Amino acid sequence: MKTFIILLRGINVSGKNKIPMATLRDLLNDLQFKNVQTYIQSGNIILESDKKKEVISKEITTSIKTKFGFEIPVFVKTIPEWEKALNNYPFSIENEKIVAFCFLDKSAKETRIDIKNIGEDQYKIENDVVYLNCISGFGKTKLTNNVIEKKLNVIATTRNFKTTKKLLELAKK
The missing domain is CATH 3.30.70.1280 (SP0830-like domains)
Incomplete structure (x- = not known):
């Protein structure tokens, strides 16, 4: 099981x-x-x-x-897939409130996408996860689920750091 x-x-x-x-x-x-x-x-x-x-x-x-x-x-x-996503987060987790994981329904073919006006916000595409560091805050970022879906031609769902970490804790109990 x-x-x-x-x-x-x-x-x-x-x-x-x-x-x-x-x-x-x-x-x-x-x-x-x-x-x-x-x-x-x-x-x-x-x-x-x-x-x-x-x-x-x-x-x-x-x-x-x-x-x-x-x-x-x-x-x-x-x-193991969940742990890998958490462990591979490439940006600082100093401020957990700006950290998120965008899970994709398939591996992305691209590693860079053109998104205008993202300011200091950062992202990294790695296989079927897009790592988000939304310095501007989730309410203002251009790195939205819908934009990522459109640019990568995937279906995506995003979870913040707290939820992503908590789900792993619950799964390992």
Whole structure:
């Protein structure tokens, strides 16, 4: 049995794609996943399964569409993949409030993208993660999920440092 960290993109944001976490946990338990936990309301899940990542993603996507009527991207990561993302963060973590990880549905072909007016904000594209250092703050940065998706032709979901670190802690318990 392996432990996985699952990210759902775009749920419970501005009243759209609402999924109560208790209902989501019940749904995942019904799919025979083990030790299902959720963290905050934005689609962060830890669970155990013997299934492959692709199967887990497909089952969750299909079940959410059937139960709630909308389709959302589902990202499935192993603990080693999550640790690698955290350990490879290339910028200072002195100010955790400006640190984020943008997880991609596939490895990016590019390592640089043209984004106008990013000021002091920094990014680094490494395979299926874009590391963000948003010195201007997340409310002002041009390094948004939508811009990254458009520029890299991927589906992406972003988590801040606190959430990324906490998910690993929960997964390793």
